[in-house]
Amino acid sequence: MTDAVPPTGTGPLARREARLAWGLLFPTLAAVSLVVILPLLAVFWISFKPVGLADLRPPAPVVREDIRGDLAAPGDEATLRYRLRNSSQDQPILGVTLSDAWPEGLEAGELDPRCTIADGRLSCAFGDWEGGAREQLRIPVTATEAYFAGPGATDSDPVMGGEARNILTSFDFTLENFAQIFDGGEFWSVLGVTLFYTVFGTLGALIMGLFAAMLLNKSFKGQGILRGLYLFPYVAPVIAVAFAWILLFDPFSGSANALLIQMGVSEGAINFFGERPLALLMVTLFEIWRYFPLSFLFILARMQSIDHDMYEAADMDGASPFQKFWYLSLPQLLGILSVLFLLRFIWTFNKFDDIFLLTGGNAGTRVLTVNVYEQAFALSNIGAGAAVAVVIFCCLLLFSLFFFKVMSREEGL
Amino acid sequence: MKTLRYGSVTAPVLGALWCFVIAVTLAVAMSFATGAPFRPALLWSLLWGAGIGFGALFGAVTLWGAALGVFVLGVLGIGPMASGDGTGVVALALGHGAVALFTALGARKILEECRIGALTRHEFEEAVIRFLTGFGYIFFTAIVLIPFYVMVMTSLKNQAQLMANPLDFSIDLTQGLSLFRSYGELMTEYSFGSYLWTSFYVSVLTVLITLAFAIPGAYAVARLRFRGQALFARSILLIYMVPMIVLALPIYIAFSMTGLRNTIFGIVIIYPVTTIPVALYMLQGYFRGLPAEIEEAGLMDGLSRLKVIWQITLPLSLPALASVSLYVFMIAWNEFLLAFMLLDDPSKFTLTRGIASLNSSEVPRQHLMAGAVIATVPIMVLFLGLERFMTKGLTAGSVKG
Structure with a gap:
């Protein structure tokens, strides 16, 4: 009689399960590779080619x-x-x-x-x-x-x-696009603007979200209504709120200017979205305003799951409210805060619509994503646009590597 | 810091700050409501606020006495809030009364544990926190509401009225239905009715297609064992981090070459792909949380895997499906970039693309804002009605901006 040994390798059942899994995943895989992987490869391909908007029709x-x-x-x-x-x-x-x-x-x-x-x-x-x-x-x-x-x-x-000769399918390559975008100081100023917008937009939204979450982290009548209200900026279509902001801060007929003049804060009309460096500050504020609800929601959810016993113990020990916040709440929230920071950082870095609608990238607010559009469509140089897109993608890969390092530690999401 | 912790110091300081906050808030509110020039007076508001705060230390009678005094001072023209000439008597009384009332109410609440003598650290910080809480509610409510208020009111006023006094958001109700003239014109002359319909069915189709792809995928990632499962679960989120503008460029090229640009069909095939990763990620998180035993029982009873998904898993995950659907609907409804790049033909516009086309110097601002309201209201109503699902869905580990 031979010794009984555990089976090695994959049995027929396991194989059938894996087959089913791949079958179920296939539609998603196909769709995603068609619309994400393929275009990404195309962007890399185009970025090395001298293609203009007119070349799209051979x-x-x-x-x-x-x-x-x-x-x-x-x-x-x-x-x-x-x-x-x-x-x-x-x-x-x-x-x-x-x-x-x-x-x-x-x-x-x-x-x-x-x-x-x-x-x-x-x-x-x-x-x-x-x-x-x-x-x-x-x-x-x-x-x-x-x-x-x-x-x-x-x-x-x-x-x-x-x-x-179709320029898109030929094997002519050039580094001109990259040379062009890295040439001159423009690229570095764009990168600087992007970093300012991303860092301060992200931090601002986090801090505002934290503040709002602390306000609503208690049950009282009308809490649900306020919570719903505070999510408005995030839920409303970006195009609607962006135009509302433009109108509100219009230099000629905007209420904000009229209000500031009436209150004696400013002498004359301020062109909020048309002046350097104010415009950059304004689009950053818009970003904070629009996305604080998101951080607020996540932070509130985390706050409500913190064990209450801890606070009672702290009360017994005579901790003051600020001490409780600093020594108890904040360490508990650190995980979600860091995950949110990284996620929002990446998404703010990728943001296009907001700045495009508010200023069109003028007045010193051109970020990398707007630059893609600007190069490809306003200047009709698709190759240069794709080159900027490649730069964005490379930055993104860096962030993502870092993100997954932290993610696996936190497992917050 | 130590000296601050005396009731006789804490109370006036917090009272002064609070009075200033109230004065600014009410000046803005009164200006918006009546169009009359109200403005906060920094020095007076700090001074009288300190008085009310100090009064609050001595009980209700002194507090309300101080408040009454502030009201009288306001009417005399040296209150926390100043009003220009030509303000109506009712508005005047209402405005200054409200300043005194809310300052006093707030001061009482903020300083309820304070005494004249030294305060414990606990009492002092509680008072500061109550002040910050009050300030926070006002601040957040204001920054959220003002843009929406301006949006709605602008859509009801014509260009001349807007230019005459940009602060006057009062509405002449005697106009009756002609208030909504802008909306009527958008519906008839700018065919916003058809944009609404396009946006609606594009969003619904996006939701359906997304679910059809994401449910099987999410189930496979959450339940089935196969090589590369862990890697797969992680790379879903990675795909979601690819910026749309990077993809939009090649998609634009491909669509131009294949003739899919300027077709609703093109939009309907591209929208779901942007939402499938996030839907898959949200759903697999939920599926993982369901007890596997129920499904195993189904398998033992002779159901096939697909039948298990259909008859057991899906009915159990209806709440998650609702929040995913809502979220996907919201993304599709609000989507702007792709619609803007891919649609040029006005007969095929979605709502967001239609609003973008209103942004020209020939179209009055009133119409632009009416369009914004038309796009915002349905998603707000849907969202407020199903807020519970939405909040859950957003926090379920998803979410992109």
Whole structure:
């Protein structure tokens, strides 16, 4: 009799379970890789390419066909005209061809030497086209009896062919995009603004959240209403609240300015979102205002799970309220605070909508994410935009590494 | 610090600060309500506040006497809050009365344990905390409410009224229904009705698609054992940290090339992908918390895994499904960046994209704010109605801004 040994390897049941797991995960994996991994790779690819907004449509030959003259009866003469051009002003197209169905019973006069008519088709080969090239092809035609039985001369659409170099799929690489964005002081000022916005936006939202959580960490009538109210800034659509802020702080008809002048705080109207360095301060304040509810919610949830006995013991020992906060509550909250700080730090770093809506990145508020948009769409340089995106992604990877180090220690979330 | 801990010092200091807070609050509130020029008077408010605080130490009679005095001083024009010429008598009486009343009420509450002599550290800090609490409630309520108040009121006033006095948010109720002219024009001329509908069904579809993907995925991560499970659970959150603007660029390119740009279909396939990771993360956390024994009992009774999910796990996780759905709905409803980049055709706008198109010098500000209100109200109503789910959902370990 052999000794009984525990089974090694994976049994059929375990394998079936793993198969099911992968089956259940497959849709998510497919969708995420299609819309996250693939675009990320694309961003890396594009960042090394000299691509502008106009290059998104690769150059193609364009043709328009019309007929001059009337083909009403047998024997009528007319001119069939093809107007051709290169859709791109600067990119060449190689081996341009034209092909169109040639109606039966239509007799062509003098034919361009580059074209032939055979088997009921007109085919032409134009060779290579420079950017902005235009051509006109005129074919004098005479209608015969048979022509009127079949389709007309312009009934079929001509088909163009030709090889254009598509910059997106070619293997031309350049470091110009990166050279361009790192060139000059602009990048470093953008990075500085981003760090200011991120650090102070995150810290401010945390401190405000902590304060709000302490206010509501007791049960009284109306606590639920206040809690709901304090979440408003976070729940409302960013576009609505951003425009409300712009209106509130408008230099000409804004209530904030009118209020400050009336109270004698300021002499004249202040352009809150249009002046350096005030604009940066304002967008940071907006960030704090909009996201304190989030920290507030998490901190409140943690506060309510702190064991109450501890405070009773402290009371017995004669601890004062501030001492209780400093020596008891704060250490208990440190875990959630650090996790929140890291999460919010990353998300604030990634934030685009808020600044884009408030200032459009003007007046010294251009952060990295707004710079992506600015480069790609305002300056029509997709390659440079992608290069900035790559820089953002690299920063992010650094943060995430750090984040997971802390996360695994805290397990707060 | 030690000298501060005497009732005769603590009380006037806190009283003065409190009176100033109240004066500022009421000056802003009265200005917004009546349009009349009210402003806090720094020196007077500190001085009279100190008086009320000191009075509070000697019991109710002195306190209310002091409050009455402050009210009279206010009407005479040297109170904590100053009012300009031409303010109505009612507003005047109401404003100064409110300042005196709230200062006194607050002072009584803040200083209820204080005496003239030395205070214990405990009593002193309690008083300071009560002051900070009062200040906190006013401060947070004000910063949250003012932008929304301005939003709603601006949508009801025309450009000329706004320019004439930007502080006057009083509403002329005699206009009747023409108050809501802006909303009517948005619905008829700017086809906001169709934007509302588009936003609504895009959001609902996003929720449905997200759940269809996230539920099986979350179950697999939470319950089934397979190689790479731990790594997988972690990388979900990592994916959620990729900034949208980085992805938006290639998505824009791909959509331009495939003709998906400017289609609702394109939006509906892209929105769920942005929400699937967070939904999966929230749900797997909840699934882990469910007792596995119930599911095992189901398996023993001959149900297949999929049937277990359908008949046991899902009915048990209805609250979690509700909060995830709400959260996803909110993300889709508020989404701006992708809609802004991918939609150009006004007939296909979502609500947020529609509001962005109102931001031009040709459209009056009133319309812009009316659009903002239209976008905000449904999500607020939904949120307040289901606040419990929402709060739970947000704290369930999720959440992005």
